[in-house]
Amino acid sequence: MDFLNPRALRWKIAALAAVACCAVATVVGFLVHDATRERGLRVGTDRTLTRLIAADREFSRTGKAPADIDVRSTAELPEALARDFAGRPDSEGGYATWYDVKPPNWYWMWGAAAVGDDQFLVVRDDMSAEVRSLQLLDRSIVKSVLVALLFVVPLAALATEPINRRLRHGARTARRIADGDLDARIGPAGRARDEITEMAAAVDDMAAALQRKLENERRFTADVAHELRTPLMGLVTAAGLLPDGDEATGLVRDRLRALNALVEDLLEISRLDAGAERSRPDPVPLGELVADVVRRTGTDTRVAVGAAEVVETDPRRVERIVVNLVTNAHRHGAAPVEVTVTGARIVVRDHGPGFPPDLLERGPQRFRTGASERGRGHGLGLTVAQGQSEVLGARLTFANAPDGGALATLDLAPRPA
Secondary structure: OOOOOOOOOOHHHHHHHHHHHHHHHHHHHHHHHHHHHHHHHHHHHHHHHHHHHHHHHHHHHOOOOOOEEEEEHHHHHHHHHHHHOOOOOOOOOOOEEEEEEOOOOOEEEEEEEEEEOOOEEEEEEEEEHHHHHHHHHHHHHHHHHHHHHHHHHHHHEEEEEHHHHHHHHHHHHHHHHHOOOOOHHHHHHOOOOOOOHHHHHHHHHHHHHHHHHHHHHHHHHHHHHHHHHHHHHHHHHHOOOOOOOHHHHHHHHHHHHHHHHHHHHHHHHHHHHHOOOOOOOOEHHHHHHHHHHHHOOOOEEEEEEEEEEEEEEEEHHHHHHHHHHHHHHHHHHHHOOEEEEEEEEEEEOOOOOOOOOHHHHHOOOOOOOOOOOHOOOOOOOHHHHHHHHHHHHEEEEEEEEEOOOOOEEEEEEOOOO
16 A cells, blocks of 8 residues: 555655654753753752751851761862862861762762861762652653654654645656646646645646647648658659669669658558557457468568467558568568467567667657668658557567567557456
8 A cells, every 4th residue: 555655755754754853852851851950950959058057057056066967077078079178268168069970879969068177067968869850751751752753653644645645646647648648637736836736737738738749740740641642642653654674663663662651651650649540359360360461571581370369359450560560670680580479479580680779768769760780761660560559459569589689579468457
């Protein structure tokens, strides 16, 4: 399912939302942690100083320290407190505190007050309660973030569904246009005026411009072919009046046949482009049909028929495809040319340089033969064959044999629904 695809846009947006949520939670958690820690230290310091002040007053009044207060000399003070007092003038005295931390279980707030010559009141308060409270706060923040993510990520994925739906619709429409449905349009989607709307409008404009360009090209091709047909018939008639046996006559007639074939190909392509061609299927013994068609081409072509089927297809279009493939193999390839019929599949192979990479990648293109080593020509034969195979609903594929030569395969088997 597309919904479970981890590379889908919805999950990328959800991941971005999760990262943003974690970043915000980290910053807020750090600030709360730091503020709580500072507050705990202030509370511990105030508590220690309060005890020290009370003990100092009692010591000044009675000359004795309370039972929970130690009286120590400078040598007995913790090093940090001793350094603090050592940096003060003797007359200043006062109080000093020190937070003694040795994770994981040693957290003490020390306090000292100078009460005489080399005499100090020393207090030590346990800060473990404040530290545990801070740790519980950190755990609570982490748990809260995880719980929030359980809601944020699915909600973010669901919130992107309208965007994904519009993008999928645009992708489907673009594929329809690529498959030849030039009337397909994405169209406006609601009142949204965002980047997706701009992209949809641009694709629709592109499709409309492409449709106009192709229609003009089809119209031009058909008009040229029709306009050439009338004077060409006159030339053919005139050539028939030339004396037989003359070399010039043979050359003129040969060129007229080539020109006539070109005009017929142009007319056929214009009909295929316009979608005017329709298949008229009949039960056909494929092996017999192909053998007869190859024989009538008058070429030196080997035919091998093995387990051929009776296929429901249009024999006239199959004949057109086979003739074009065989002619192309002889014209641009090298002997021997072989035609193999197996089941509902026809394979035409030559032993020439093979199809050029451009044709294998993009398919046949009119007025391009693809590679100089396969000879020169108008490149219409394979284009016509490709168009006729599409009318039949068949698959025409082009490849090169591992040991050299071009392979054209026409598969007339019904495509799975």
